[in-house]
Amino acid sequence: MANLTNICPKALLGLLVIVLLPILAACSAADNPMTTWSPKSDVANSIQDLYMFIFWIAVAVFIIVESALLYAVIKFRRRPTDGMPRQVHGNTVMEITWTIIPALILVAIAIPTWMTIFEIDDVPEDAYMISIIGHQWWWEVTYPTGEVTANEIHVPSNRTIGFTLETADVLHSFWVPQLFGKQDIVPGRIHTLWFTPEEEGLFLGQCVEFCGISHANMRLELVVDSPAAFAAWTAGLNSPAPAASGLAAAGYDAFANKGCVVCHTISGRNDAVGVIGPNLSLFGSRLTLASATLPNTVENLTAWLTDPEDIKPGNIMAKNAAVYTDPDLELTGADVAALVAYLHSLK
Amino acid sequence: MASAVGANGAAGHAPSVDGVWSWVTTVDHKRIGVLYGVTAILFFMLGGAEALLIRLQLAQADNNLISAGFFSQLFTMHALTMVFLAIMPLGAAFFNFLIPLQIGARDVAFPRLNAFSYWLFLFGGILLNTSFIFGGAPDAGWFAYANLTSTTYSPGNAMDFFTLGLLVLGVSSLAAALNFVVTILNMRAPGMTLMRMPVFTWMALVVSFLLVFALPILTVGLVELLFWRFFDMPFFSAAEGGDPLLWQHIFWLFGHPEVYILILPAMGIVSEILPTFSRKPLFGYTAVVFAGVAIAFLGFAVWAHHMFTVGLGPVAVAAFSASTMIIAVPTGIKIFNWIATMWGGSLDLRTPMLFSLGFLALFIVGGLSGVMHASPPVDTQHSDTYFVVAHLHYVLFGGSIFGLMAGIYYWFPKLTGRMLGEGFGVFHFWLMFIGMNLTFGPMHIVGILGMPRRIYTYSESSGWENLNRLETLGALILAVSIIVFLTNVIRSLRNGEIAGDDPWDARTLEWSISSPPPVYNFAVIPVVYSKEPFWDHKYPEFAHEEPPKNAVAPVAEDPASIHMPNPSYWPIIVAFGAALAAGLALIDPWYAAIGGVITLLGVYGWVFEPAGPEEHH
Numbered sequence: 006m007a008n009l010t011n012i013c014p015k016a017l018l019g020l021l022v023i024v025l026l027p028i029l030a031a032c033s034a035a036d037n038p039m040t041t042w043s044p045k046s047d048v049a050n051s052i053q054d055l056y057m058f059i060f061w062i063a064v065a066v067f068i069i070v071e072s073a074l075l076y077a078v079i080k081f082r083r084r085p086t087d088g089m090p091r092q093v094h095g096n097t098v099m100e101i102t103w104t105i106i107p108a109l110i111l112v113a114i115a116i117p118t119w120m121t122i123f124e125i126d127d128v129p130e131d132a133y134m135i136s137i138i139g140h141q142w143w144w145e146v147t148y149p150t151g152e153v154t155a156n157e158i159h160v161p162s163n164r165t166i167g168f169t170l171e172t173a174d175v176l177h178s179f180w181v182p183q184l185f186g187k188q189d190i191v192p193g194r195i196h197t198l199w200f201t202p203e204e205e206g207l208f209l210g211q212c213v214e215f216c217g218i219s220h221a222n223m224r225l226e227l228v229v230d231s232p233a234a235f236a237a238w239t240a241g242l243n244s245p246a247p248a249a250s251g252l253a254a255a256g257y258d259a260f261a262n263k264g265c266v267v268c269h270t271i272s273g274r275n276d277a278v279g280v281i282g283p284n285l286s287l288f289g290s291r292l293t294l295a296s297a298t299l300p301n302t303v304e305n306l307t308a309w310l311t312d313p314e315d316i317k318p319g320n321i322m323a324k325n326a327a328v329y330t331d332p333d334l335e336l337t338g339a340d341v342a343a344l345v346a347y348l349h350s351l352k
Numbered sequence: 353m354a355s356a357v358g359a360n361g362a363a364g365h366a367p368s369v370d371g372v373w374s375w376v377t378t379v380d381h382k383r384i385g386v387l388y389g390v391t392a393i394l395f396f397m398l399g400g401a402e403a404l405l406i407r408l409q410l411a412q413a414d415n416n417l418i419s420a421g422f423f424s425q426l427f428t429m430h431a432l433t434m435v436f437l438a439i440m441p442l443g444a445a446f447f448n449f450l451i452p453l454q455i456g457a458r459d460v461a462f463p464r465l466n467a468f469s470y471w472l473f474l475f476g477g478i479l480l481n482t483s484f485i486f487g488g489a490p491d492a493g494w495f496a497y498a499n500l501t502s503t504t505y506s507p508g509n510a511m512d513f514f515t516l517g518l519l520v521l522g523v524s525s526l527a528a529a530l531n532f533v534v535t536i537l538n539m540r541a542p543g544m545t546l547m548r549m550p551v552f553t554w555m556a557l558v559v560s561f562l563l564v565f566a567l568p569i570l571t572v573g574l575v576e577l578l579f580w581r582f583f584d585m586p587f588f589s590a591a592e593g594g595d596p597l598l599w600q601h602i603f604w605l606f607g608h609p610e611v612y613i614l615i616l617p618a619m620g621i622v623s624e625i626l627p628t629f630s631r632k633p634l635f636g637y638t639a640v641v642f643a644g645v646a647i648a649f650l651g652f653a654v655w656a657h658h659m660f661t662v663g664l665g666p667v668a669v670a671a672f673s674a675s676t677m678i679i680a681v682p683t684g685i686k687i688f689n690w691i692a693t694m695w696g697g698s699l700d701l702r703t704p705m706l707f708s709l710g711f712l713a714l715f716i717v718g719g720l721s722g723v724m725h726a727s728p729p730v731d732t733q734h735s736d737t738y739f740v741v742a743h744l745h746y747v748l749f750g751g752s753i754f755g756l757m758a759g760i761y762y763w764f765p766k767l768t769g770r771m772l773g774e775g776f777g778v779f780h781f782w783l784m785f786i787g788m789n790l791t792f793g794p795m796h797i798v799g800i801l802g803m804p805r806r807i808y809t810y811s812e813s814s815g816w817e818n819l820n821r822l823e824t825l826g827a828l829i830l831a832v833s834i835i836v837f838l839t840n841v842i843r844s845l846r847n848g849e850i851a852g853d854d855p856w857d858a859r860t861l862e863w864s865i866s867s868p869p870p871v872y873n874f875a876v877i878p879v880v881y882s883k884e885p886f887w888d889h890k891y892p893e894f895a896h897e898e899p900p901k902n903a904v905a906p907v908a909e910d911p912a913s914i915h916m917p918n919p920s921y922w923p924i925i926v927a928f929g930a931a932l933a934a935g936l937a938l939i940d941p942w943y944a945a946i947g948g949v950i951t952l953l954g955v956y957g958w959v960f961e962p963a964g965p966e967e968h969h
Contacts, residue, residue, distance in 0.1 A: 037815035039802025041733040056730045063720040070687065070716050077694040078701070078709060081630070087698040092894050095636040096692075103688040104681060111677040111723070118727040119670045125729060126666040141505075175500045176596065178661065178736060182802040186732020189662040191597055192499055193590025196663045213736040213804040215493050217500060218420040221807030298811070318420040 046200040132167030139177030142223035152242040155283030161235040170196040181210035224297035245273020256347025289352040377919035379463035385449030392441035399433035411824035413812040423808035424491035431494035443617035453862035456541025461534040467923035472524035475931030480517030490514035498588030498599040516934040529563035543880035555620030566609035573602035604655035618755020629705035630697030643682035676726040703777030707758030714750025739799025745792040770848030776840035783833035790826025859887035926954035
């Protein structure tokens with residue numbers, strides 16, 4: 006076992022690297038859109054400051070304790086010349102010392118922890134409140150002025166944003182790591198969450214409480230817009246969709262004939278007022294589809310409408326919509342093309 | 353004790369020990385320990401295979417290897433298998449084999465109940481896993497949060513396999529725990545006061561009490577879930593006046609003590625190995641014992657730290673944050689005392705010691721990440737991400753599994769009479785140490801980078817793919833390490849070096865008898881005057897406590913006159929009836945009566961089974 010002393014320091018170094026690597030990795034939010042180490046709001050920064058304080062204490066304790074362990078292994082490893090070691094049974098002073106020091110360290114961690122708990126708890130009164138309802142597996146978004154959308158949440162950059170969170174079915178958890186810590190959503194309760202953005206841009210989030218087999222496909226995008234862009238966007242949601250022409254016009258009809266209107270709403274259409282599925286107003290301007298799992302391209306939307314079960318297993322459209330359950334009503338390639346053209350015309 | 357060693361060759365009044373039937377009817381704690389151990393290792397390999405499939409699916413972004421539905425079953429069953437069918441029964445294997453040997457007893461207090469616990473564990477484990485064949489395994493996570501577990505969101509009977517399987521396993525663990533409590537409190541050798549008990553046995557006592565208090569809580573929750581699903585009693589349905597959070601409180605009030613049920617046996621093992629291989633007594637025995645007791649008590653006061661993100665309100669969250677941080681103090685005491693045990697010692701770095709050192713090095717990492725998410729605001733960024741997966745595996749793999757492996761290498765010679773191969777052992781250790789860090793180390797980073805737990809797929813743009821590949825590579829190395837371990841076991845069983853009674857120059861009573869021990873363990877029940885009776889006997893010049901002047905001499909007994917309990921087939925019949933009742937309830941609750949009748953008949957036969965030696969055969 007002589008080689009132990011050669012290998013052990015390397016293994017320890019490896020451990021150290023594993024602990025410290027996040028600092029390097031998390032610097033780049035461009036490559037890691039869900040990183041928690043690139044906070045872009047007041048709340049996320051408070052949490053990160055607290056974490057960094059605890060993190061460096063933990064790193065120091067790690068180095069001290071692992072070094073002591075390693076030193077003991079190397080220094081006291083058995084040699085042929087060893088006699089019987091002194092049979093020490095304990096040392097009260099030392100034991101009290103290594104009880105009190107960790108306790109003091111924990112008090113030092115607990116105080117800023119408690120301060121942060123209360124600091125980020127209450128939603129400020131002037132917050133711009135947006136309602137979020139979690140569904141298996143998508144997000145319904147309702148603005149205080151009544152506009153409804155899904156999965157792509159736009160907020161203005163000049164205000165504190167608040168959320169009321171509810172669920173339509175099972176537990177979900179709402180999280181955009183760069184902007185705020187997660188909040189679980191429990192049936193029968195209304196939860197709240199808030200943050201003040203510090204930067205405009207696109208931030209990614211995801212459901213983080215297991216909510217059934219497509220839990221992995223319940224993602225979301227949060228867009229922090231300039232006040233002007235945000236105003237234009239909400240105005241767009243309110244205005245009727247432009248008149249469809251050509252292939253899109255055929256899609257307009259198919260949207261009614263094929264039963265899509267039963268579950269989906271599109272602003273400006275009196276026949277499309279369903280609320281079971283996501284509101285599709287301004288769908289054409291959305292960046293992604295299927296709860297932020299795929300870029301909103303013609304190809305992806307075609308694939309989604311052709312076989313939604315393949316993209317999001319277990320979803321209720323594939324399970325319940327007549328066009329997917331009744332072979333006689335199945336969508337033809339032409340139907341899908343028309344629907345794609347129509348949905349992409351909603352801008 | 354010298355006389356005890358000398359008397360080992362003689363055959364006691366022992367029942368026949370050959371053939372499968374002798375294993376089916378055995379009530380010998382050592383054989384039941386072997387049954388527990390072998391079964392647990394088989395389940396450990398099953399749980400490991402499930403983990404490998406998970407890792408293969410996640411090795412690549414947008415991978416299609418495993419379907420979303422099967423993936424949910426895999427991560428649910430991986431956790432259930434590792435917790436209830438691998439680590440807990442491995443602990444039970446050690447308790448069974450070692451408690452009587454360490455306290456100088458000839459068996460546990462209730463040998464037939466002991467056999468019953470094992471068979472019920474086996475049947476419960478099989479019941480839970482047959483779900484894979486009958487319509488799909490449980491797939492709502494091992495935590496099974498309501499209301500995903502309702503008949504609306506989990507139709508089919510996967511969740512019924514979950515409730516009934518865990519209920520059966522719970523009865524098994526409860527019976528075993530009560531047996532160990534009674535054994536430890538009543539059957540210690542003369543002179544072995546509680547504060548002279550080996551630390552492993554102390555931790556066994558603490559774990560058994562934890563089980564006795566924690567399992568009924570889980571049982572309440574499981575019965576409520578069962579009644580909800582079978583009889584529409586909406587305990588956890590918000591729409592009907594119930595509360596989904598009630599389940600979370602119940603589950604974690606069981607679930608957090610469960611964490612200590614999984615780690616304390618390993619801590620007990622390490623507390624035996626470090627002194628032996630350092631040739632020094634455990635530093636601060638009293639502190640280590642009471643730290644274990646304190647951890648157990650506090651373990652019941654921290655459950656809501658699993659629920660920091662469900663919206664309990666700032667006051668509750670602050671309080672549970674404080675209670676959670678307090679647990680770090682006794683945990684720290686243990687770690688410092690272990691290092692102090694080695695300090696100034698003469699460290700023999702053979703395999704049991706290597707695994708113990710691995711335990712220490714890795715458990716420190718798990719402890720420190722635990723302190724991080726004991727801070728609730730930080731936890732809102734960590735909870736339900738891979739950071740927590742990393743944390744829990746550093747505790748349960750780096751901690752529990754490394755500790756249990758250390759124990760296997762340490763006590764294998766006592767169990768079998770042969771040493772496990774040292775070369776293979778060292779190779780096994782390094783493969784496992786490297787594989788473990790490669791698998792679970794990067795999970796810290798990928799968690800910091802926002803990767804949620806329990807997702808079967810992720811997109812390439814997430815930036816998680818490379819780290820996931822590394823983790824899968826680590827998991828494959830772990831698989832190889834297990835193959836090396838099994839090879840070592842099989843080779844050593846046949847050709848291992850003959851161990852002798854005391855191959856490690858150890859300190860506690862089990863090393864004073866032959867390897868393997870005779871059926872009756874101790875021909876002469878030892879009289880104990882110190883914490884380390886065997887060490888003090890071997891090295892009186894280095895003894896901590898000398899025998900008092902008026903020491904009572906051990907009572908010599910003719911091994912031929914020692915009566916051991918008769919084998920019995922009633923335990924397996926009662927266990928079979930109980931498991932059958934649970935299995936048939938899946939078809940129709942009324943059918944459960946068939947299993948109930950078998951159980952009752954079994955209990956009847958059990959109660960009236962003659963106890964005397966002459967009625968046997």
